[in-house]
Amino acid sequence: MIINSPYLSGGTTGGTGFSIGVNRIGTAAHILYSQGHYIAGGIVNFGDSRPNHSGVGYGILTKSMVPQQWISHESPYSSDYAAALVSIKSGKMPAALSLNTHPSNQQRAKSIGFPGDPQSGYELQGVMVQSSGVVNAYAEDPLGVYVSQQVKSYHGMSGGPLLDSNNSVIGINILAWPDTHNIEYQWGFRRMNDAVAGFLINN
Structure with a gap:
């Protein structure tokens, strides 16, 4: 949504x-x-x-x-x-959607969202897209964040779910890392766990 x-x-x-x-x-x-x-x-x-x-x-x-x-x-x-x-x-x-609070450190996943980013080729916000690939635990925050160079996420997709093969949420789209030329090359997702799920559902 x-x-x-x-x-x-x-x-x-x-x-x-x-x-x-x-x-x-x-x-x-x-x-x-x-x-x-x-x-x-x-x-x-x-x-x-x-x-x-x-x-x-x-x-x-x-x-x-x-x-x-x-x-x-x-x-x-x-x-x-x-x-x-x-x-x-x-x-x-x-x-x-169900929340998977114990996802593995590395797995295939897909990001879903609604980009409204002309640079990504999606001129109109409102078109749902998805991107699939492998996500890995972020070395600086292995239990908190996933990163991926395969699962792309354009502006407007922030907040969208990162889904496992069962379509359970294992993460939330949060950011992108640009290189020295300001071109995005890696994307980050807040990893689901018991604390995050508890906040989302009960707070």
Whole structure:
């Protein structure tokens, strides 16, 4: 599902979320909280929302929750996850995805999201895409972050799920590393575990 919202400080943000329960979604913290503020509000489109496509409905964000470590700028990579409550205005939210809290250190996975990044070749936000490949535990934070040079993730896909072969969530799309020419060459995902799943579902 697509998340669109203005920040309190102006401008807009766009990202991806995924259903984790009744009227509850998971996403990345930087989609919901930036520059010292929670976003001022947001619309969540369920499914394909290209022009002339109605998707399967939409809702509005009623509450956003990010870890205190993200607000205080501690462990910025491994605390980049968030939950939000959605008030459904039309249609129906997608089915909740299961969370795999004990994924392996290396495995095949796929990232799903809604890029709105002309540089990636996706001019229109609202087109769901996926990228598959192998993810590995990040050497500097092996239990907190996955990295991959194969599983690509374009702007707008932040907050989207990283799925295993059973379509269970093993990570959340959070960032990309650019090289010296500012070309993205490696992508990072917040790895799922008991603490992250507990925050997403129960906080």
